[in-house]
Amino acid sequence: MPASQSRLEYKKNRMYLYLILPSLALYLFGVILPIVMGFRISLTDWNGFTPTMNFIGLDNYRAIFSEGRLLNSFVFTLSFVAGNTVIQNAAALGFALLISNEIRGRNFIKTVIFVPCLLSPILIGFLWAKLLGTVYPQMLGERFSFISLLSDPKTVLAGLLLINNWQWVGYWMLIYLAALQAVPEELYESARIEGARFWYTLRRITIPMIMQAITICVVSITIGGFQVYELIITATGGGPGFASESIIMYIYNLAFSSEKAAFASANSMAFVLFLAAVSMVQIAILRKKEVES
Amino acid sequence: MNTTRYGRPLAAGLAYLLLLAVIALYLLPLGMTILYSFKTNQEMLTGSALSLPARIQFDNFVSAVRKVDYLRSVTNSLIITVSTVALALFLSGLAGYGITRGQGRQFSALYLFFILGLLIPYQAIFVPTYLIGSRYGMINSRLGVVLFSVAGQLPFCVFFMAGFVKTIPQEIEQAAVIDGCGMFKTFILIVLPLLKPALVALSVMRSLSVWNDYLLPKLFLQRKSLQTLTVAIANMFGQYRYNLNVAFSAIIISAIPILVFYLANQRNIEKGIVSGAVKG
Numbered sequence: 001m002p003a004s005q006s007r008l009e010y011k012k013n014r015m016y017l018y019l020i021l022p023s024l025a026l027y028l029f030g031v032i033l034p035i036v037m038g039f040r041i042s043l044t045d046w047n048g049f050t051p052t053m054n055f056i057g058l059d060n061y062r063a064i065f066s067e068g069r070l071l072n073s074f075v076f077t078l079s080f081v082a083g084n085t086v087i088q089n090a091a092a093l094g095f096a097l098l099i100s101n102e103i104r105g106r107n108f109i110k111t112v113i114f115v116p117c118l119l120s121p122i123l124i125g126f127l128w129a130k131l132l133g134t135v136y137p138q139m140l141g142e143r144f145s146f147i148s149l150l151s152d153p154k155t156v157l158a159g160l161l162l163i164n165n166w167q168w169v170g171y172w173m174l175i176y177l178a179a180l181q182a183v184p185e186e187l188y189e190s191a192r193i194e195g196a197r198f199w200y201t202l203r204r205i206t207i208p209m210i211m212q213a214i215t216i217c218v219v220s221i222t223i224g225g226f227q228v229y230e231l232i233i234t235a236t237g238g239g240p241g242f243a244s245e246s247i248i249m250y251i252y253n254l255a256f257s258s259e260k261a262a263f264a265s266a267n268s269m270a271f272v273l274f275l276a277a278v279s280m281v282q283i284a285i286l287r288k289k290e291v292e293s
Numbered sequence: 294m295n296t297t298r299y300g301r302p303l304a305a306g307l308a309y310l311l312l313l314a315v316i317a318l319y320l321l322p323l324g325m326t327i328l329y330s331f332k333t334n335q336e337m338l339t340g341s342a343l344s345l346p347a348r349i350q351f352d353n354f355v356s357a358v359r360k361v362d363y364l365r366s367v368t369n370s371l372i373i374t375v376s377t378v379a380l381a382l383f384l385s386g387l388a389g390y391g392i393t394r395g396q397g398r399q400f401s402a403l404y405l406f407f408i409l410g411l412l413i414p415y416q417a418i419f420v421p422t423y424l425i426g427s428r429y430g431m432i433n434s435r436l437g438v439v440l441f442s443v444a445g446q447l448p449f450c451v452f453f454m455a456g457f458v459k460t461i462p463q464e465i466e467q468a469a470v471i472d473g474c475g476m477f478k479t480f481i482l483i484v485l486p487l488l489k490p491a492l493v494a495l496s497v498m499r500s501l502s503v504w505n506d507y508l509l510p511k512l513f514l515q516r517k518s519l520q521t522l523t524v525a526i527a528n529m530f531g532q533y534r535y536n537l538n539v540a541f542s543a544i545i546i547s548a549i550p551i552l553v554f555y556l557a558n559q560r561n562i563e564k565g566i567v568s569g570a571v572k573g
Contacts, residue, residue, distance in 0.1 A: 019391030023384040030444020037421035120505035126530045138342035178567040268417040276412045
């Protein structure tokens with residue numbers, strides 16, 4: 001290759017680099033720098049307010065495992081994620097299957113189920129807290145007081161799962177709908193000719209064909225589930241007591257209410273690593289399933 | 294689209310029933326919200342849950358508007374959302390183009406570097422974010438919120454735009470270069486129009502998430518006159534104890550901007566959601 005050509009490429013590459021530079025700078029400042037700082041803070045005993053900051057090494061990280069409330073929020077968040085991922089995927093796929101048939105009012109149904117995801121979880125959390133706590137009990141009377149799911153520590157998880165899924169099922173339903181539409185008719189035709197029933201068709205044809213969508217939905221719903229925070233603020237405030245304190249809420253309270261900024265940072269770092277690990281495992285497992293089908 | 298994918302009419306009937314139950318689950322909250330937002334305080338205390346208000350009056354709405362400083366908080370939300378999305382689109386459009394068209398390992402490394410950001414929820418780094426913000430005087434500055442918002446949006450936006458640029462064949466640009474266009478002109482006249490559907494889809498989706506954002510505006514904008522709608526309404530819910538009628542009307546007025554936005558952009562929102570997922 002003549003020298004002038006590679007020099008031209010070099011010049012072009014330089015210009016492309018310039019295009020990337022502003023984004024890179026902002027990304028470094030707004031995302032990477034906080035991460036690095038957060039890591040440095042997590043190695044100290046800073047409380048977030050007074051200027052004293054002493055290096056204490058990995059003490060914060062060791063303390064994470066013995067801290068009671070963290071364990072509590074971790075267990076809660078984990079249960080929430082488990083329930084949420086299963087329910088939301090199943091329901092979204094189920095609704096998508098139902099709606100992929102031509103029923104009257106299909107678009108109306110689609111819209112109604114979808115719209116809640118546009119609103120802030122703050123609104124939804126408050127709305128349902130009042131519905132479950134005040135409006136429905138008033139409507140239904142004494143015998144149905146169990147419907148106040150959010151005021152009992154034993155049912156608060158169920159209540160939050162109900163609310164969160166109510167809000168988000170429509171969003172994932174859209175994705176599954178699009179994936180379902182991409183499945184070629186002939187597959188269903190030949191299956192029906194051979195006498196395949198519903199569950200068989202579902203298992204052997206539908207699911208393998210939409211594996212890519214399933215991967216995306218499962219991973220995203222899981223990550224989203226771990227980050228649950230705003231919904232809980234207005235729905236239960238973490239209560240009753242600390243029964244519904246999610247990880248993010250716990251970290252926030254650590255930093256701003258308990259004045260333990262460094263400890264909060266350590267928790268944040270650990271949480272980020274944990275999330276990354278979970279995501280990678282999930283993607284690995286689901287990608288394998290994708291390839292198999 | 295074939296209608297008898299399930300085969301048996303019994304299954305179809307069950308499906309209808311299920312759908313009906315689902316509709317009830319979604320329309321009942323809406324109905325109760327609207328109903329309550331028109332009740333007067335008297336009716337709240339004396340009537341039962343389902344009792345209809347005597348007449349339609351908007352006192353609750355007026356109260357709600359005042360409590361969340363509606364005009365001002367909506368304006369703040371609007372300023373922040375529009376600025377963030379515009380800046381994010383601009384930066385990620387350029388970056389996505391540069392990353393995709395650049396030859397060499399440094400570009401794939403940069404791409405990976407941005408993608409890594411997708412794994413990091415910004416709530417996990419809010420403590421240092423707040424620190425950096427206060428050190429550089431960005432607290433109580435809408436610009437500060439915009440900058441950090443955009444930074445947080447960049448991983449996904451760059452990922453999305455890069456993916457889209459990849460689908461644009463380079464021959465068109467090369468033809469333009471042969472015809473004498475410089476890189477800048479090529480970008481503006483040829484690439485940008487082709488990127489439009491991606492930009493539209495991205496802007497619509499990002500607008501929704503920025504508008505509803507709670508943590509960042511809450512941390513940074515502490516002065517009441519700067520609060521966004523989402524934060525203002527969360528504060529109101531925090532204080533308000535039992536006057537459901539005003540609270541419910543607050544919910545309605547908060548939902549209005551988003552619903553208007555949705556009605557105006559329904560197609561693009563749906564397209565954006567689907568394409569955003571498929572790119573993964």
